[in-house]
Amino acid sequence: MAPDSLAHLAQRLQAFADARDWGRFHSPxxxxxALVVEAGELLEPFQWLTEAQSRELSPEAKDAVALEMADVLLYLLQLGNQLGVDVVAAGHRKVDINEGRFPSA
Amino acid sequence: MAPDSLAHLAQRLQAFADARDWGRFHSPxxxxxALVVEAGELLEPFQWLTEAQSRELSPEAKDAVALEMADVLLYLLQLGNQLGVDVVAAGHRKVDINEGRFPSA
Amino acid sequence: MAPDSLAHLAQRLQAFADARDWGRFHSPxxxxxALVVEAGELLEPFQWLTEAQSRELSPEAKDAVALEMADVLLYLLQLGNQLGVDVVAAGHRKVDINEGRFPSA
Amino acid sequence: MAPDSLAHLAQRLQAFADARDWGRFHSPxxxxxALVVEAGELLEPFQWLTEAQSRELSPEAKDAVALEMADVLLYLLQLGNQLGVDVVAAGHRKVDINEGRFPSA
Structure with missing residues (x-):
């Protein structure tokens, strides 16, 4: 497994939670x-920006946003761990559905 | 690139949006x-469940949850596309930070 | 009490939940x-609009938004009922705090 | 108008925004x-609590929650100001709808 892969990240999260006995907190x-709380934190820096400003973030702002995106991803993977859901496979399935729903010109 | 990889999924999403000229809507x-809206939809089936019930979803309920998880992932990848952020790398960086913050016993 | 007052609305909600024995579901x-789920639904119709478009909703769109706003308010009042919090008093207190934090010119 | 009423609170918010020329930021x-961001902050202190614990908050925790509830209410009222929506009337209308949808025993 590539050391920077998504599957490796999911494994790191499982080991991290196990080492701290956090499984009892990690109900789906x-x-x-926790995921929606982080999604709110991800939206927060954008709430008063114009759309144009949101396309022109400074490197510092972009870096802070990247870490909020990471928090969302981490909870998504942990939820996948708990439910036995492969979120990348689900993502491909959803794009298949969307291609049927929204035909391109 | 493996056809079921996350990078491939991000590419599919970019092509999907380009084919429909949706870039003008896709400001960060x-x-x-959109991501927090989907995160709310992901929480919705859990809101009246006990934690124990949330650990025992039926296959049908789990499948519906998987597609809501997919929606969150798809917006996360599209945001990464727009900002030039590698969300898996950001995820690994955030786990590194968390390992420093929450030492295991 | 005025029949259309907020206190009357909070009482209606308490009676509504009591009549259906929903107290056991209504933990804080x-x-x-539930409140954040509804807040996501309130944001949904705005997610692809420009700010200018969001200021020019049709009467039908505005009416749908009003009912989503209502859902948020109803959960806020039910949370206040459960916690014994007077949300209007808390609102005045928060404006007092904000006046100290953000002096006007 | 009673000095602690909801209508008075909505007026204070309008005056507060006007005095700071924040109207240009306050698109619906x-x-x-902003409302969903605050709703996420309101959920945050509950995310790892059991339902039973959430019914037994300390006075300090309850006070912090009250101020997060206030933030949600303030954005709800400001949205009502911008859209010309009477959120209490909408709330009563939604309870009427719910009474039809969920008959009590």
Whole structure:
């Protein structure tokens, strides 16, 4: 497995939670709650920006946003770990569905 | 590139948006908004469940949840496309930070 | 009490939940989850609009938004009922704080 | 108008924004974004609590939650100001709808 792959990241998260005995907190209900909390934090730096400004973030702002994106991804992977869901496969399935729903010109 | 990889999924999304000329809608501000909307939809099936019930979803419920997880992932990748952020690398960086913050016993 | 007042609305919600024995579902944790789900639904119709378009909603769109705003308010009041919090008093207190934080010119 | 009423609170918010020339930031799109960000902050203290723990908050925790509830209410009222929506009337209308949808025993 490539050391920087998504599957490796999911494994790191499982080991991280196991080492701290956090499994009892990580019910799917709680992980979905934590995910939406992080999604709100991801939106926060954009809330008063114009769309144009949001396309021209400074490197510092972009870096902060990248770490908020990471938080969302980490909870998504942990939720996948708990539910036994392969989120990348689900993503491909959803794009298949969307291609049927929104035909291109 | 493996056809089911995350990088391939990000490329499919870029091609999908390009074919429909949706780039003008896909400002980072709008994508972050869409992501939190989907995160809310992901939480919705869990809101009245107990934590124990959330650990025992039926296959049908789990499948519906998987597609909501997919929606979150798709917006995360599209935001990464727009900002030039590698969200998996950001995820590994965030786990590094968390390992420093929360030492295991 | 004026029949259309906020206090009357909070009482209606309490009676509504009591008549259906929904108190066991209405833990503060669950009500806060339901509230953010509704807040996501409130954001949804705005996610692809420009700011200018969001200022020019049709009467039909505005009416749909009003009902999503109502859902947020109803969970806020039910959370207040459960926690014994007077949300209007808290609102005045928060404006007092904000006046100290953001002096006007 | 009673000095602690909701209508008075909505007026204070309008005067507060006017005095700071914040009207240009307060598009309905932006206010709905800010509202969901605050709703996420309101959920945050509950995310790892059990439902039982969420019913037994300390006075300090309850006070912090009250101020997060206030933030949600303030954006709801500001959105009502911008759209010309009476959120309490909308709330009563939604309870009427719910009474039809969920008959009590």
């Amino acid at each position: 209900k709680n992980l979905a709650s | 501000k709008n994508l972050a908004s | 944790k669950n009500l806060a989850s | 799109k932006n206010l709905a974004s």
